[in-house]
Structure formats: structure tokens, C-alpha cells
Amino acid sequence: MIANRKIFPFFLNKNKNLLLIVILLFLLLYICYQNNFPIDNIVYAEETIIPILTYHNFTTEKGSSYKINISDFKKQMGYLAAHNYSVISLSELLEGLKNGQLPPKPVVITIDDGFKSTFTLAYPVLKKYNFPATLFLYTNFIEKNGYSLTWKEIRKMTKNNIEIGSHTLSHCNLLKYKKNENYETYLTRIRKEIFLSKEILESKIQGKVKFFAYPYGAYSSTIKDLAIQAGYEGILNANSMNNTLTADPFSLNRQIIFSQSSLNSFVQILNQRPLSASQIFPYDGIIESNQFVKIGAILEGDNYNAKTLSMKLGGAKVKFNFNPENKEISFIPSKPLIKKSYIVNITASDKNANYRRKKSWLITIK
Known part of the structure; x- marks a missing residue:
């Protein structure tokens, strides 16, 4: 004892x-x-990649550009399900960005324009996997012909995990002026495209429309401000990058899935990481047509392989210069660029893993 x-x-x-x-x-x-x-599902900003996938039209025949064969779409959705991706709605993404918490491997699905095949071909696949999606519709196209959705079909889908967003009234390029249009009449017209489309959609579906996607991915600070004034809670571009938990809800990136996208390239999109930059130039994305302006970025961090750097303007490779000391990658056009919008893409392989890193932004030649 x-x-x-x-x-x-x-x-x-x-x-x-x-x-x-x-x-x-x-x-x-x-x-x-x-x-x-659930502590097992805590995902921090630096670990989270959020692809927003964008589709347009579907077919049972051979695909072409924006029209994807439905069998390929089935394979892609099957891949997401088989590899435990968390397919979430844009509303869930918005909430996750606010509180800094999302489920593991989050992915968002969006479908643009309002083609009939969205209902007849894609919707049954989404229902099979219980995947949510957001349809970005331009209202002038609805019930226009046999290739477009009807309001009845749209309302039916909204009862089954489908959200509706605005893609304007007419799917016009919001940066372009019409003939003989001055700034005031231009501003009045694009304001109507942004505001009235939201009102029509909300009236037709009897629900709130929280998201707006720029047609052709074309935007400016003025267009963005108008969309915010209209009451949209999230705005999506077409900058072909994945998002992180630090993303701005009014500058969400989307990845367009083309008919030529193999399953391997689809997986590469899912795994793509951001290529960080402390500065992009021109900073406002606007270039006067008679200027030979340097286009590029100051990269930051050391998680990329500099030897694999590549730069494209509007999908075409350009010859660039890279300064390893200040990490500036840039090129100057040898002749004036055509007046239109271009996506600038800078990519590189990750230094330690088998995926690509990417930085993209929009420039517009006025």
C-alpha cells in the first residue's frame, strides 16, 4: 500500500x-x-483550386468548337464523380469565398447562351450525378427558334439544382460601340443590356438572379461597375484560369471547355494552378491602336520552372523576353494589333509537381 x-x-x-x-x-x-x-474538410486558401468550367452547346454528332459531343461531357462528369470532386453551385462558391471554407476539390459548372441541348442532353447527365450548374442566358435567344430553350424548360431545371445567371439581352460585345453611337448612347444601351436582362430573368423564373457573365469575356471597369450597380453578387469573365479562396467575387475566372478538349486536357484544367504576378501591364488592359506598348507581367514566387515559360496573345504564341533578376516576362508587338480584345496567357510548369501554372488577363485594342 x-x-x-x-x-x-x-x-x-x-x-x-x-x-x-x-x-x-x-x-x-x-x-x-x-x-x-468538420475539421477533416477544412481547406485553406493556399491549398484550394476552384475551376469554373464553361460549356455552350451539346450534340450527339461530331463536336465542333463550342459544341461538345455529349459522350465527352458524360466522360468528364463521370471523371469528376469517380475522383471525388465536390461539384458546387455558384451560390455555394460565393458563400465559401465569404467564410473562407469550401469542401475538398471544389468545381463549378456553368453553361452559356441557352441552347436546347442544355435541356435535352446535358441536363439529364447533371441530374444523374446530382450536380448543380448555372445557366447564363441571354434573354433575346430564349424561345427564338427550335435550337433555343423555352421558359418552361428553364423553370423546370431551376427546380433541380440549376441556377440562372444573366448573359445580357442580346449577347453583344459590351466593349463595342455601334455605328454613329456616342459615349452617352453607348452607356445607355449597355446599361439596359445588364439591368433589363436581370429583371426579365427574375420575372420569368420567379427567383433571384445573382450572377452575370460577360459575353465573349469582354469587359472594362465601367461595365463591371454597372453590373455591380445592377445588384449582381458575382461576375464571371473568360480569363481561362482557376480561382482560389482569395478570389474577388466580381472577377471570377472561367475555363471554356471546347469540343477538342480530350479527357487528359480536361484533367490538366482541373489541376491547373495560378502563376502569381505582382504586376501586369498595361495595368488597365487598354491599348491605343497606334501604340507599341509592352505587354507582360512581373512574376513572383519560385514555384514555377522558368525554362518552361510560354506566352500567348489571343491563342497565338509570341516571342517574349524574360529577365530572371526582376522576373519580368514581356513582349512588344512588332506592328499595330487589330482592334479587338485579347486574352494574354502566361504559363509554366510547376517546379515540383506535374501540372501547369497560369496567369491570364484581358487586354483591349481601342
């Missing part, structure tokens, strides 16, 4: 810190459970 009295206090003193740790861990687990905050 004397031996036991000596051992027991010694045992308690030696292990009291361990006991306190166990109690604290138990309390932490209890708090997480009570707040529906």
Missing part, C-alpha cells in the same frame, strides 16, 4: 499535461461538431 501511495501521485504529476491536452482536444472536437464544421 505504501508503494502505491508513492507511485500514484508521481503518475498524476508526470501526466497532468497530457491529461489537459486530451481534455482540450475533446473540447475542440465538440465545438467543431456543434458548429457543423
